[in-house]
Amino acid sequence: MARHKQTPPKMPSQRQLRAGELIRHALVDILQRGPLRDPALDGVIITVTEVRPSPDLKSAKVYVAPMGGEDREGQIRALNRGASFLRGRLGQAIDMKFTPELRFHADDRFDAASRIDAILARPEVARDLRHDDDDTDGED
Template identity: 30%
Template sequence: MSVRANRIAEQMKKELGDIIGQKLKDPRIGFVTVTGIDVTGDLQQAKVFISVLGTAKEREDTLIGLSKAKGFIRTEIGQRIRLRKTPEIEFEMDESVAYGNHIESLIRQVNDENEQ
């Protein structure tokens, strides 16, 4: 990723956290954390990685709610970040947080078994 794409990704991450946390009123959207953004080199597309606290159903509902709000979110991003063309946004679950928690619990389990 180019330096410019990195800068735009960081700016988008900051703005998305604000937009999702304060502007969206959709009851399907739970407690969302934007964990990362991959912007293509031509700045046409942005893949937004999110983590959501809650059950699998709540995570799924949050993705649906965010997908429905894509147009609004993109408009807000366009107003906050001055770009000729605002990237298309695609939301994806960031499984790395859940995977890290799973690994941590396995390590804890092994340590507990060794102490006995």
């Protein structure tokens, strides 16, 4: 019986990386310039952290971290509702053969980093870390 190797996820090509950065910079400019007319996005600062275009560059996952407001999922839904408007603006701002279809996703890396920082700041963890440092200092 033949075994199927599980292939690792493909790394993005240089073309995808360049296109992603071009799109990210353009979206940042678009979001800074004009207010979006969705009430869920009133007073919300949106940080575009990463753009991952598909290999054919016809669609892109846009990872954002909305700052402010409490309904992050509602803000992501609002961005996805306005994706066609943003795509139109993006088409005017960039020079690509196709303007990609945009799909917005919440970037939770900042939340994960905050959770790790909180764990490391706990007294019992800090004590253990100090204890480990004391043990390694005497081994030289």
